Amino acid sequence: MMQQSLILVGKGKLEWKRKALESIEKDEVLIQTIAGAISIGAELPQYKESDVTDLNPKYPRETGYESFGRVIEAGEDVLEINVGDHVLAFYGHKDYGVVKADKVVKVPETIDYTYALLNTLSCDSAKGVMKLKPDKLDHVLVTGSGTMGLLTLHFLKEYMNVEKVDVLEPNKARGKLAKTFGANNVYLSEEEVPREHYKCGFECSSSKNAFDAILKALKHNGEVCVLSDGNKDVFSLNEDFYKKELKIVGSSDGWDYQQHSQWFFENIKKLEYVNSIFESHIHSHELIDCFAYLSETNECPIKVLVRYPGS
Structure with a gap:
């Protein structure tokens, strides 16, 4: 063959x-x-x-x-x-x-491939979310509503049951889609994001400006997980990182694609x-x-x- x-x-x-x-x-x-x-x-x-x-x-x-x-x-x-x-x-x-x-x-035969193919990156985003383990009432910020940002938002809302998740996304059409996925607020620019407001954040944009904004938006001792590939911009640490004693963790690949699929395939049916x-x-x-x-x-x-x- x-x-x-x-x-x-x-x-x-x-x-x-x-x-x-x-x-x-x-x-x-x-x-x-x-x-x-x-x-x-x-x-x-x-x-x-x-x-x-x-x-x-x-x-x-x-x-x-x-x-x-x-x-x-x-x-x-x-x-x-x-x-x-x-x-x-x-x-x-x-x-x-x-x-x-x-x-x-x-x-499963009941799952269309347009849904099934998203299991891989959903599992990748889930691994990052579980590293920070936000509570239901924590305020969470996601930067970027591309594939990783939307699947991170989906996991935060559907699996972790986080009530307040905001998104920074300058593209209006993508911001509208983030609303469909459950975002509470969508900010079009870094200036709109409230400072020292969030317990944790997830960087999914590969943008240095968005990374800078997420550090400014975190509270003292806040945490950020970098889920983007980091292949677009070089990130640097601003004064908020040191002043507020923030924690940054990276995440790559999924925690267990087969185990994750059991939840994901059941969840997307609805x-x-x-x-x-x-x-x-x-x-x-x-x-x-x-x-x-x-x-x-x-x-x-x-x-x-x-x-x-x-x-």
């Missing part, structure tokens, strides 16, 4: 590469991709060579990481996953993927708006043109859903 993969071969240069797949191992599954996603915040800086955390990128490099598909072959030692099952995996922009069976997330995060839908053959367009526009969608043949 031939596998087609989208490979970044240089700055702004993507190519589809084909190779023959070897036989799967006893503990692996072969997945035919049904849908994937472009994560704008993570992938676009790599494409444009603007990622401040990767100043000397090496090529060629694979692209993407969120994949949904159907298992078409399972190794003889695989017991929990069957041929025909729908699963989430992390192999990116490919039409077929070979993955260790214990690394996939089984998706919240149909969650998949509105996918503001653009394309087919896989449009990926190269889509990246080129995203690199030139100032109005990027929050997230792009990618459908593969047969979906």
Whole structure:
């Protein structure tokens, strides 16, 4: 069987590469991709060579990481996953993927892939939220209402039951969507955010101005979790960090994607708006043109859903 993969071969240069797949191992599954996603915040800086955390990128490099598909072959030692099952995996922009069976997330037949694909970043945001563990009555600030910001807001409201969560988001359309996800107040500029008002905050924007604003907005001994990739701006500590003795923690990847899915898949059955995060839908053959367009526009969608043949 031939596998087609989208490979970044240089700055702004993507190519589809084909190779023959070897036989799967006893503990692996072969997945035919049904849908994937472009994560704008993570992938676009790599494409444009603007990622401040990767100043000397090496090529060629694979692209993407969120994949949904159907298992078409399972190794003889695989017991929990069957041929025909729908699963989430992390192999990116490919039409077929070979993955260790214990690394996939089984998706119930009742869950549409437009919801299922969001489990990965929901789990990532959940890990950061649980590091700070805000109480129900704490005032919480989220900066940015892209994918990470909205899923953080969703987890704060739906799992942690935090009553007062405000969002800093200069894009009015995204701010309106944050309201749909349960934001109490949406601020369009840093100047609107009240100072020394919040017990904790979550940085989801990759913006140094937003990071500065969140430090100013925290109370004494407040805490901030950085959930953004940090690949857009370089953050610095202002005087509020020292004066108010603030705590900053980082968070990367999820706490447990399979365990998280048990809550997430049940929760989204009653919240149909969650998949509105996918503001653009394309087919896989449009990926190269889509990246080129995203690199030139100032109005990027929050997230792009990618459908593969047969979906």
